[in-house]
Amino acid sequence: MVYYVFTLVFFCFDYFILAMGLNIQYGETGILNFAYIGFVAIGAYFTGVFSLHSSAGTGQHYILGLGLPFPVNLLLGGVATMAFAFVVALITLRRLRTDYLAIVLISLSLVLYDFCNNFVSIFNGADGLYNVPEPFAKALGLTVNSFIPFFACVTAVISLLMWFVMSRITRAPLGRTFRAIRDDDVVAAALGKNVFGMRLKSMLIGSFYAGIGGGLLIQFGGSFNPTAWLPGETFVVFAVLIVGGAGNNIGMFVGALLVETLLIHLPAFLPEIPGHPGLIEYFDNAVVGMVLMVMLWFRPQGVVPARLRRTSSFGVIARGDDASPTVSAHIAVESPLTGHE
Amino acid sequence: MSEIGVLEPQGRPTRTAAFRCDAITKAFQGVHAVNGAGFDVPEGQITALIGPNGAGKTTVVNILSGAMTCDSGREFIGETEVTNWPSYRIARLGLFRTFQLSRELGGLTVLENLLVAPAHQAGDSLVNVLFRPGVIRREEREEAERALSVLDIYGLYRHRDTRARELSGGQKKLLEIARAVMASPKILLLDEPMAGVNPALIELIGGYILDLKQSGVTVLMVEHNLNVVEQICDYVIVLAEGRTLATGRLSELRENTEVVKAYLGEVIDAGPAH
Numbered sequence: 001m002v003y004y005v006f007t008l009v010f011f012c013f014d015y016f017i018l019a020m021g022l023n024i025q026y027g028e029t030g031i032l033n034f035a036y037i038g039f040v041a042i043g044a045y046f047t048g049v050f051s052l053h054s055s056a057g058t059g060q061h062y063i064l065g066l067g068l069p070f071p072v073n074l075l076l077g078g079v080a081t082m083a084f085a086f087v088v089a090l091i092t093l094r095r096l097r098t099d100y101l102a103i104v105l106i107s108l109s110l111v112l113y114d115f116c117n118n119f120v121s122i123f124n125g126a127d128g129l130y131n132v133p134e135p136f137a138k139a140l141g142l143t144v145n146s147f148i149p150f151f152a153c154v155t156a157v158i159s160l161l162m163w164f165v166m167s168r169i170t171r172a173p174l175g176r177t178f179r180a181i182r183d184d185d186v187v188a189a190a191l192g193k194n195v196f197g198m199r200l201k202s203m204l205i206g207s208f209y210a211g212i213g214g215g216l217l218i219q220f221g222g223s224f225n226p227t228a229w230l231p232g233e234t235f236v237v238f239a240v241l242i243v244g245g246a247g248n249n250i251g252m253f254v255g256a257l258l259v260e261t262l263l264i265h266l267p268a269f270l271p272e273i274p275g276h277p278g279l280i281e282y283f284d285n286a287v288v289g290m291v292l293m294v295m296l297w298f299r300p301q302g303v304v305p306a307r308l309r310r311t312s313s314f315g316v317i318a319r320g321d322d323a324s325p326t327v328s329a330h331i332a333v334e335s336p337l338t339g340h341e
Numbered sequence: 342m343s344e345i346g347v348l349e350p351q352g353r354p355t356r357t358a359a360f361r362c363d364a365i366t367k368a369f370q371g372v373h374a375v376n377g378a379g380f381d382v383p384e385g386q387i388t389a390l391i392g393p394n395g396a397g398k399t400t401v402v403n404i405l406s407g408a409m410t411c412d413s414g415r416e417f418i419g420e421t422e423v424t425n426w427p428s429y430r431i432a433r434l435g436l437f438r439t440f441q442l443s444r445e446l447g448g449l450t451v452l453e454n455l456l457v458a459p460a461h462q463a464g465d466s467l468v469n470v471l472f473r474p475g476v477i478r479r480e481e482r483e484e485a486e487r488a489l490s491v492l493d494i495y496g497l498y499r500h501r502d503t504r505a506r507e508l509s510g511g512q513k514k515l516l517e518i519a520r521a522v523m524a525s526p527k528i529l530l531l532d533e534p535m536a537g538v539n540p541a542l543i544e545l546i547g548g549y550i551l552d553l554k555q556s557g558v559t560v561l562m563v564e565h566n567l568n569v570v571e572q573i574c575d576y577v578i579v580l581a582e583g584r585t586l587a588t589g590r591l592s593e594l595r596e597n598t599e600v601v602k603a604y605l606g607e608v609i610d611a612g613p614a615h
Contacts (some may be wrong), residue, residue: 165471172477173456173464176449180457183446186408191524192432192460201467247448308450310502314485315478318501 003148004269008261010152012253013159014216015260019240019252020166021209026238027246027306028175029202030182031093032102035109036210036237041116041229042084043211044218047077048129051219058131060124070135071158074215081211082204089203094196097185109231117226128225132218148220155216162209166249169205171309178202179247232285236264239288243295245302254303263287358417359384359528359559360405360436365414366583367400374400375411376583382528387550387560389570389591392580393604398563399441401580402532405561406438407431418528433460435527439534441563443513447506451497454505454516455488456481458523488523495519495549511538518549529553531562535569547573567591579604 018040025031033039049064050073068076092104117126134147135154142150169175177198180188185195218224236259244255267280267287295302311318358381367375375397382388390398403409405416407428415424418434446454462484463469464477492498495515500508505516514534521529531550535543543566551573553560564570570577571591579586579594581603587594594600 168474169467169470172470173462173481174467174470176453176457177465179449179453180446183448184444186428187440187444187446188457189428190406190408190432190438191458191520192429192437193457193465194429198465205467306448308502308504309453310450311452311485311489314452314456315482316485316489318489 003145006149006152008265010148010155010216010220011265012256012261013152013155014213014220015237015240015256016159016253017155017162017209017216018213018237019244019256020162020249021206021213022237022241023206023246023249023252024166024169024175024178024202024209025206027241027248028170028182029178029199030098030185031199031203031206032098032105033203033206034102034106034234035088035112035231036206037229037231037234038109038112039081039085039207039210040214040217040233040237041112041224043077043081043214044224044229045116045123045129045214046080046211047073047215048132048218048224049123050076051132052129060127060129060131061121062124062129063122070219074212074219077215078208078211081207081214085203085207086200089200093199093203106231106234109234113226113229113231124225126226128223128228129218130223130225132222132224134222135219151220155220158212158216162212163249163253166209170249171313174201176309235292236260236288239292241302242292242300243302245304245306247306248302248304251302251304251306258303259288259291263291357384358382358419360416360418362401362405362416363414365401365404365411365416367397367404367409367411373583375404377414378580378583378585379414380578380585380588382559382561382578383576384559385554385557386575387554387562387573388576388578389574390561390563390578390580391565391567391570391604392586396580396604397583398580399532400583402438402530402561402563405431406436406530408438432524435525436530437521437524437526437528438530439514439517439521439532441532441536443510443517445505445508445513445516447504449505450502451492451505451508451516452485452488452501454520455491455523456484458520459484460524491519491523495522496545511542514538514542514546515549518546522553526558528559528561531560531564533563533565535564535566543569 022033022036025033049062050066050068051070052062052065053067054065055062088108092101096104116123119125123129134142135151136142137147177188177193180193181195181198189195240255240259241252243259244253245251264284267284270280273279361381363379364377365375365379366373366377378397378401390401392398400409404411407426407430410425415422417423418436421434423431423434446457449457463473463480469477489498489501492501495518497512497515497519500512508516518534534546538546547569550560550562574591576588577591577594578588579600586603587597587600
């Protein structure tokens with residue numbers, strides 16, 4: 001029972017991180033990143049190969065094998081994902097917008113998937129990476145059963161730290177500039193904002209979150225292979241974002257709780273339907289798809305909608321809403337257009 | 342600053358050009374929207390850009406503001422050549438614009454629309470966001486106070502916490518001008534600021550544009566309302582078929598047969614434009 005509960009806790013907080021990364025790209029900046037799960041995978045694989053020791057004699061084939069400790073490997077996994085995102089962004093973000101960008105990115109996701117699945121010498125192909133060391137397991141003497149609650153708590157702490165940082169970003173002028181670009185990039189550029197530079201910045205921040213989320217996945221399970229990141233998985237993260245409420249970091253947690261935990265993982269722990277083993281799990285995507293349609297139809301702003309930043313949040317005290325004396329003065333003075341009052 | 346005489350009677354160069362363009366062209370699939378337009382805009386004055394529909398006025402504004410590149414020709418802000426620079430670099434030299442159809446940042450509040458505008462905000466840097474929150478808080482408070490003052494002037498104060506997309510058409514026009522003012526412009530391009538607004542608001546906007554001139558801002562405005570042009574504009578540039586047909590004061594241009602034939606004649610025949 002403890003195993004089940006803390007597995008759900010882990011996935012909830014991990015998808016909270018993933019959704020925050022997608023939220024800054026799509027919810028805040030309007031970058032329709034349909035390759036998001038590919039960035040998660042890059043983070044997972046690099047965290048794995050930074051953590052694993054040399055592949056010689058392991059029966060696996062992979063690059064690096066640096067044997068770095070947690071959380072150094074995790075942070076470097078996030079940085080590697082940013083580096084990958086930087087290259088992708090240089091190619092795509094300068095000229096592509098909205099649906100064209102989405103088409104190119106989903107194509108990238110498919111190419112990346114086939115590449116990792118078939119090119120064995122980088123991340124061990126279809127078998128993926130396995131036997132990835134469990135963080136602190138030896139040092140703390142953790143067993144298989146005690147590691148799961150421990151790592152779920154570690155993930156929760158990391159996700160809260162990342163939420164704190166993300167909240168600071170989205171509340172700052174930087175976040176406001178992202179939202180301005182989302183609303184109208186021509187206006188943002190006309191106001192002196194380097195739209196490409198800002199979109200690149202948003203892409204890198206979101207990709208770091210994707211990389212950390214992916215890294216936590218491989219550390220939790222100890223293995224990671226292409227079946228874990230089918231290109232369609234991107235839409236599960238989108239479902240988390242849309243159900244939770246795009247543009248609201250708290251909404252990302254609610255979305256992760258409702259979609260990833262209750263809809264995706266909880267049914268896997270339900271009793272089997274007699275005569276139909278595994279049938280419940282096959283309904284995952286259908287249920288998520290239906291929930292998405294219902295949300296987009298009846299509550300497109302999500303369960304926790306994006307909040308308006310009111311005047312008081314800027315540390316200024318607004319006076320009452322009386323008619324502006326300055327405007328009244330304008331109306332009263334001699335009209336410049338007609339020459340009379 | 343280059344000296345210009347073309348807009349002065351008797352050809353006496355008395356003012357410097359805030360910006361100018363020479364022989365700019367722009368074609369869309371073989372159709373020349375702008376075909377050699379060139380003019381100087383004097384510093385600290387209000388200049389109108391008029392011409393019949395399809396004369397290329399908005400295309401010229403788009404090119405001057407960097408929203409569009411030109412096929413040939415040159416543009417200068419002061420002595421700096423800015424030909425085909427991107428919008429954000431042109432804006433950083435102090436040239437800002439409004440749009441023919443209002444383009445508010447709809448998901449942001451009215452106050453936030455103004456807060457996007459100031460240049461060089463410390464809070465646009467990720468390093469500052471992460472490590473210097475105090476600096477950002479202080480800057481935000483100062484800018485918010487300034488933005489509230491601007492909203493007060495433009496009659497939008499009580500809408501400060503409203504999403505910009507919920508404003509009326511006239512309020513959106515005011516918001517666009519207020520947002521540009523918040524950016525502390527040296528040069529302001531206004532693309533039909535009076536289009537689709539009621540007469541009372543026309544007077545109000547006209548007053549605001551005169552205020553901008555008083556504070557030293559150079560204004561170039563595309564405008565069809567000749568009453569407005571006559572009352573508030575110092576100079577007029579007439580475009581026709583993508584070329585500069587004439588420049589001067591409106592009273593002088595009314596005597597110009599080419600201008601009357603190309604543009605003013607239609608309007609005068611039809612009575613005063615509003």
